[in-house]
Structure formats: C-alpha cells, structure tokens
Amino acid sequence: MNALEGTLVLDLTRLLPGAVATKQLADHGAQVIKIEQPGEGDYARKLAPAVFKRTNAGKKSIGLDLKKTRGREILLSLARRADVLVEGFRPGVMARLGLAYEALRAVNERLIYASLTGYGQTGPYAQMAGHDLNYISLGGIMGLNLPVIPGVQIADLVGGSMQTVTGILLAMVERNRTGKGQHVDVSMYAGVTSLLTVPLSMFCENGEDPAPGSLRLNGHYACYNVYECSDGRWISVGALEPKFWAELCRRLNREDLIARQYDEPQDSLKAEMAAIFRTRSAFDWFHDLRDSDSCVAPVLKISEVARELPDPCGPPPPHLGQHTRELLSAHGLSPAELADLTAQGVIA
Numbered sequence: 001m002n003a004l005e006g007t008l009v010l011d012l013t014r015l016l017p018g019a020v021a022t023k024q025l026a027d028h029g030a031q032v033i034k035i036e037q038p039g040e041g042d043y044a045r046k047l048a049p050a051v052f053k054r055t056n057a058g059k060k061s062i063g064l065d066l067k068k069t070r071g072r073e074i075l076l077s078l079a080r081r082a083d084v085l086v087e088g089f090r091p092g093v094m095a096r097l098g099l100a101y102e103a104l105r106a107v108n109e110r111l112i113y114a115s116l117t118g119y120g121q122t123g124p125y126a127q128m129a130g131h132d133l134n135y136i137s138l139g140g141i142m143g144l145n146l147p148v149i150p151g152v153q154i155a156d157l158v159g160g161s162m163q164t165v166t167g168i169l170l171a172m173v174e175r176n177r178t179g180k181g182q183h184v185d186v187s188m189y190a191g192v193t194s195l196l197t198v199p200l201s202m203f204c205e206n207g208e209d210p211a212p213g214s215l216r217l218n219g220h221y222a223c224y225n226v227y228e229c230s231d232g233r234w235i236s237v238g239a240l241e242p243k244f245w246a247e248l249c250r251r252l253n254r255e256d257l258i259a260r261q262y263d264e265p266q267d268s269l270k271a272e273m274a275a276i277f278r279t280r281s282a283f284d285w286f287h288d289l290r291d292s293d294s295c296v297a298p299v300l301k302i303s304e305v306a307r308e309l310p311d312p313c314g315p316p317p318p319h320l321g322q323h324t325r326e327l328l329s330a331h332g333l334s335p336a337e338l339a340d341l342t343a344q345g346v347i348a
Contacts, residue, residue, distance in 0.1 A: 002029025010035055010078060011059065012066075013088035014042045016153060017160030017188065018116050019055035022086055024165050026058045030084075033327060034318065035075065038063040038348030041320035056317035062328065063321030063348030066097055070346045078331065079104045079111060084168055088116040091126050101183040112171040112181040116164050120187035132156045132188075139192030144199060144210065144218065159191020216240075222269040223248075223261050226299060233282035234299040237273070248294040252276055321348040 007030040011022040019042070026032040034056065036042055041063070044052040065071040076099075079085060085104065087094055094100050094115075101113040118135060119125035125138070135155035136142045142149075167184035175181055198217065199210050210218075219225055223239045239245040242261060249257045254276065260269050277285060282298045289296045324347050325338055333341075341347045 005029035007031065007083045008081060009033070009084040009086065010075075010082050011086050013086055013116065015044050015047075015088075016051065016055065017156040018086055018088040018164070019044065019052070020157060020161035021114075021116070021164040021168075022059070023055050023057070024161070025084070025168070032059040033078070033323070034059050034061045035064050035066070035078075036061055036320055038065050038321065038345060045320065053317050054314055057314040059318055060323035060327060061318035061321055062324045064324070065346050065348075066099065068344070068346050070341060070344065072098055074328070074341075074346070075099060076104065076107055080107050081331075082108065082111060083172075084112045084114065086114045086116065086164065086168075091115075091117060091121045105181065108181070110175060110179065110181045112168055112175065112184060114164055114168055114171075114184040114186065116160055116186045116188070118187065119189045121185055125189070130189075135159065135188045135192050139189050140196055140199065141192055144215065154195070155188040155192045158195065160186065160188040163188075163191040163194075220266060221262065222266055222273045225270060225273070227274050227277035229277050229282040229285060230279060231281040231283075235277060235282045235285050236297050236299055238295040238297075240295070244293055244295045247292055248289070248296070251289055251292050251294055324348060 004025055007025070009022055009025050009030045009032045011018065011032050011034045013019060013022065022030075022032045034042065040046075041061070042052065042056070044055070064074060066075060101115075104111055104113055115121065117126070118130040119128060132153040132155045133142070133149065136150070139155065139159070141154055164184070164186045167186055171182050171184055198215060202208075202210050202215070217224055221240075223237060223245045226234050226236045228234055237248065239248045242258075245261045246255075246258045249255055254272075257269065257272065263269065286296060286298045328338060328347065329335075338347070
C-alpha cells in the first residue's frame with residue numbers, strides 16, 4: 001500500500017537518523033529528493049557506503065549548494081511544491097541560510113518542516129555535538145546497561161527516525177483538517193527519555209536508581225532471560241506470564257520449578273535453568289518448544305536474519321546529483337540556465 005503516493009519530500013539530512021526517516025516515507029510511496037552539497041554530498045557516502053545504500057535506495061538526488069544565493073532560491077522554489085522538508089542541521093544553521101521554517105512557510109503554508117537535532121532547538125545542550133552513545137548516556141539508557149554498548153543505534157533510530165516519521169504523519173493529519181503545515185521539532189535525546197517507562201516507574205515508586213540487572217525485563221528473572229546451549233549458541237526465554245512459565249516447565253519435565261517463578265533471590269533458579277539449557281543445542285530446544293506456549297526463540301546472527309528478509313540489500317541509492325538536471329528541468333529551468341548554474345558551482 002502506497003499511502004504517501006503523490007507526496008513530495010525534500011531531504012536535507014545527512015548520515016543515519018534522517019536518512020532512515022525519509023526512507024520510511026519513500027517505502028510508503030513518497031517521492032524523496034535528497035538535497036546534497038556538490039562535491040561531498042551526504043557524509044555517509046564515504047563514511048558508511050553500505051549503510052548509505054540501504055537507507056537511500058529509491059530516492060533521487062540533487063546537488064545544490066545552499067551557501068550560494070541562487071542555490072537557496074532554487075530550494076525555496078522547490079519548497080513551494082513540496083509537502084515535507086526534513087533537515088538535520090544544528091539549531092540556527094537553517095536560519096543563517098535564510099531557510100528557517102518561517103521563511104519556507106511564507107512560500108508554502110502547507111509545508112511540514114521537520115527539524116531533527118541531538119538535543120533540541122533550545123536549552124543548555126542545544127549546540128553541543130553528539131552521537132547515539134552520547135544521547136543514550138544523557139538519556140539514561142546507557143546507565144541501565146553498563147558497560148555494554150547496545151549493538152544498534154537506539155537514539156538515532158528510535159528517538160530520531162521513528163519520532164520524526166510519527167511527527168510528520170501527525171502533522172499531515174492536522175494539515176488535512178486545517179490546510180496548514182507546521183514545524184515538527186524532534187530531539188534524539190528527548191526521544192530516548194520517552195523509552196524510560198519501566199525504569200522511571202520504578203524510580204517514582206521507591207525513589208531509588210534501578211540497580212543493573214534489577215529490572216523485570218533486564219535479566220533479573222529466570223523466566224525472562226537468555227541461556228547458553230551445548231553448541232555455544234543462545235536461546236531466549238520470555239515466559240513472563242505464569243501460564244507461559246508453567247508450560248515451559250512442563251515441557252522441560254521440571255514442574256517443580258513452576259511455583260518458584262518469582263521467588264527471591266533468583267540466582268539459584270537461573271542457575272538451574274542454565275544447567276537445563278546447556279544439555280542440548282539451541283535449535284534442538286527451539287524445534288521441540290516452538291509449538292508450545294513457552295515463549296522461546298534462538299538468538300540469531302545477522303546473517304541468519306538476512307536470509308529471512310525479502311531482498312535485504314535492496315536497489316542502489318542515487319549517485320550524488322544524479323537527478324539534478326531531470327528534476328530541475330521538470331521544475332522549469334532551461335538547458336541554458338542549468339549550464340550556467342553548473343558553471344557557477346550552484347548545482348552538480
């Protein structure tokens with residue numbers, strides 16, 4: 001279903017969070033045009049080519065120098081027809097270019113203008129440089145997992161990309177009602193703090209920081225944990241509800257463990273479960289337990305997950321400026337104007 005077919009998105013972002021957000025819009029039918037600096041383009045082209053390929057497939061690219069007056073004029077012209085613009089610069093950069101939300105709203109009041117930053121538009125951290133690890137540190141996630149750094153970018157993808165898409169879609173709903181766009185302000189740091197429902201609830205209940213491993217879903221309980229098997233692979237157990245735990249214990253021929261599900265301390269119960277799962281391979285256990293309500297699953301490698309995905313690598317992304325002439329010609333610029341802009345370095 002292409003729910004966003006006919007929607008034009010201008011993507012001024014670089015690297016991961018904005019690229020994933022606009023890729024999700026493209027996956028649902030939107031036409032996404034990357035606006036890239038001539039010569040270097042999106043930093044991810046060189047820093048992470050494989051990631052760039054996956055997150056920019058299906059988009060088109062215009063090489064446009066926004067530091068030049070004519071480049072900014074062209075962007076304003078494109079914005080007149082656009083539905084959405086997404087930018088990921090530090091606060092104040094777009095304003096210094098004369099391309100802040102107010103300037104673009106003046107040429108298109110229906111435009112939804114999304115700004116994606118690390119720490120928001122205002123406040124003591126607004127101008128501070130950062131990456132995913134910094135955002136999850138200040139946002140409390142890292143403190144729950146020390147010293148293990150998560151293997152996926154939580155702030156970038158959940159606090160950034162998903163929040164951006166959600167904000168844009170909500171703004172579209174509002175625009176359908178009022179006919180007007182709005183400024184969607186997304187902070188990856190703020191997005192991270194929205195994930196703290198369980199640990200914040202515990203803190204508010206007893207006024208104490210949750211100790212590492214003390215969270216219900218953080219390895220404290222035997223019924224919600226991972227266990228190494230005889231082949232060195234791991235299996236996950238998520239039998240939180242008593243009915244699931246009881247079914248698992250019955251399938252393991254250990255009905256004596258059913259009543260101990262939430263006994264404290266949990267150390268001896270976890271040790272007994274670990275000893276049980278070490279007797280067979282992970283996929284042997286999964287084969288025998290998958291058809292029961294035991295809530296078990298093997299811990300897969302990325303290569304194994306990739307085999308289950310439809311075309312995990314996807315089509316190629318656009319070359320830098322690949323669609324400049326095509327799109328700007330359709331926008332009304334003549335061959336002579338395009339040649340002149342190329343000579344001036346405004347477009348590539």
